[in-house]
Amino acid sequence: MSLRRAVLQRITPAPSRTPSPSPNLLPDWPQSPVESDPDPIAHPIAPDEHLATSARGTTSSSSNGVVKRWRVNIADHANALPTELANISLNGTVKRDSDLWFEDGNIILLCRDVAFRLYHGLLTRHSVIFKDLFAMAQPSGSETIESCPVVHISDPPDDLRYLLRVLCGLRKFPVVPNERMEFAELAALVRMAHKYHVEDVHTRAMQHLKLYFTNDLATWDAAGADGNLFLHITPPDAIMAVNLARLTHADSVLPTALYLCCQLDTELSTGVERSDGTTERLEQRDLELILRGRTELVRASTRGACSICKPLPSSQCMNKGCERALREILGMMLDGLQKDPIGDIAGYAALDSWEHWIEDVVELWPLCEPCRTMLHARDLEVRKDVWKHLPQYMGVAVDDWKDPTAK
Ligand SMILES: [Zn+2]
Numbered sequence: 226m227s228l229r230r231a232v233l234q235r236i237t238p239a240p241s242r243t244p245s246p247s248p249n250l251l252p253d254w255p256q257s258p259v260e261s262d263p264d265p266i267a268h269p270i271a272p273d274e275h276l277a278t279s280a281r282g283t284t285s286s287s288s289n290g291v292v293k294r295w296r297v298n299i300a301d302h303a304n305a306l307p308t309e310l311a312n313i314s315l316n317g318t319v320k321r322d323s324d325l326w327f328e329d330g331n332i333i334l335l336c337r338d339v340a341f342r343l344y345h346g347l348l349t350r351h352s353v354i355f356k357d358l359f360a361m362a363q364p365s366g367s368e369t370i371e372s373c374p375v376v377h378i379s380d381p382p383d384d385l386r387y388l389l390r391v392l393c394g395l396r397k398f399p400v401v402p403n404e405r406m407e408f409a410e411l412a413a414l415v416r417m418a419h420k421y422h423v424e425d426v427h428t429r430a431m432q433h434l435k436l437y438f439t440n441d442l443a444t445w446d447a448a449g450a451d452g453n454l455f456l457h458i459t460p461p462d463a464i465m466a467v468n469l470a471r472l473t474h475a476d477s478v479l480p481t482a483l484y485l486c487c488q489l490d491t492e493l494s495t496g497v498e499r500s501d502g503t504t505e506r507l508e509q510r511d512l513e514l515i516l517r518g519r520t521e522l523v524r525a526s527t528r529g530a531c532s533i534c535k536p537l538p539s540s541q542c543m544n545k546g547c548e549r550a551l552r553e554i555l556g557m558m559l560d561g562l563q564k565d566p567i568g569d570i571a572g573y574a575a576l577d578s579w580e581h582w583i584e585d586v587v588e589l590w591p592l593c594e595p596c597r598t599m600l601h602a603r604d605l606e607v608r609k610d611v612w613k614h615l616p617q618y619m620g621v622a623v624d625d626w627k628d629p630t631a632k
Contacts, residue, residue: 320339332344335370337378340375345359347392354421362376381501411433438478440477460485493507529607532603543595579600609629
């Protein structure tokens with residue numbers, strides 16, 4: 226019998242528990258779109274450079290270097306364009322998307338082997354990145370499909386489809402109440418909205434992500450209650466959550482995402498497969514944080530177990546047998562610890578509640594009500610302390626982490 230409830234079986238909170246978005250949610254996004262860039266490909270840099278600081282100097286001199294970083298990233302798309310342009314025919318290799326193909330559309334996004342026929346004005350209204358991409362493609366643009374200009378996109382079609390469906394109004398997001406969203410869809414929306422700078426979708430997707438990977442213990446605990454599920458997530462998804470947090474600088478997501486990664490096994494080395502066949506892996510720095518974090522979690526679990534099982538009755542104890550029963554409960558816990566030093570009692574799941582274990586032991590050793598209440602209060606105090614120190618255990622700094630022990 227498992228003594229402690231597996232944290233990874235926790236279910237998720239109802240949509241009504243929406244935390245406020247962080248005011249610093251989009252630290253590397255421009256405050257307002259810039260209409261034109263005099264030389265958008267003057268500083269070609271590596272993909273994802275917009276995530277880095279302006280260490281290379283070419284972007285730092287701009288009055289809005291953030292915009293510059295987004296803009297110069299476009300150069301990578303330009304480099305990916307074929308040098309020989311021609312009419313492309315839809316055939317067995319290139320196929321039209323069954324859903325996102327509007328006969329009166331006036332731009333085609335060719336995403337690997339999938340063609341989306343959409344509306345130029347709709348996409349540029351939502352995304353300054355699409356606007357730049359289209360502007361760059363058109364001067365040389367004799368490449369067409371069915372007389373529509375073609376713009377090449379290097380992202381996985383499945384990922385881009387999720388974003389395009391929202392932009393075209395074919396997908397309601399945030400989801401309707403009682404609808405359970407797949408984590409893969411949410412992750413794709415975060416990635417694509419971030420890459421193409423679709424600010425409103427990005428904001429909503431991050432709010433959704435932070436409902437689960439929260440900075441607040443009460444929200445975390447509420448996620449374990451029965452209710453309307455809004456997200457379907459599996460344990461290995463925590464790997465992707467860590468990478469999304471890194472991508473978007475969402476530090477408050479990291480403690481719980483890394484904590485859930487601490488509960489994983491072989492996935493930490495093998496990674497997890499994405500829908501497009503690529504493998505999602507953690508960066509070396511995060512693997513190191515998890516290794517160190519696991520040690521901290523075992524220490525915290527051991528301290529917590531000893532604290533909960535302290536053989537000291539409640540000051541309101543009404544039963545002379547309680548002290549002896551508490552000593553026997555402590556003995557049982559220590560026996561379990563000896564048999565399985567890094568197991569249910571002192572494992573990595575330091576945030577798990579002991580409430581079910583407490584209910585089990587009081588069936589064997591009936592305690593008076595005050596002593597029983599005392600055990601539950603100790604359990605809560607232990608978990609509050611673990612939550613308070615979780616960023617520290619996971620080796621990350623979070624400005625807006627909520628301390629549940631604060632008065
Ligand atoms: Zn008692």
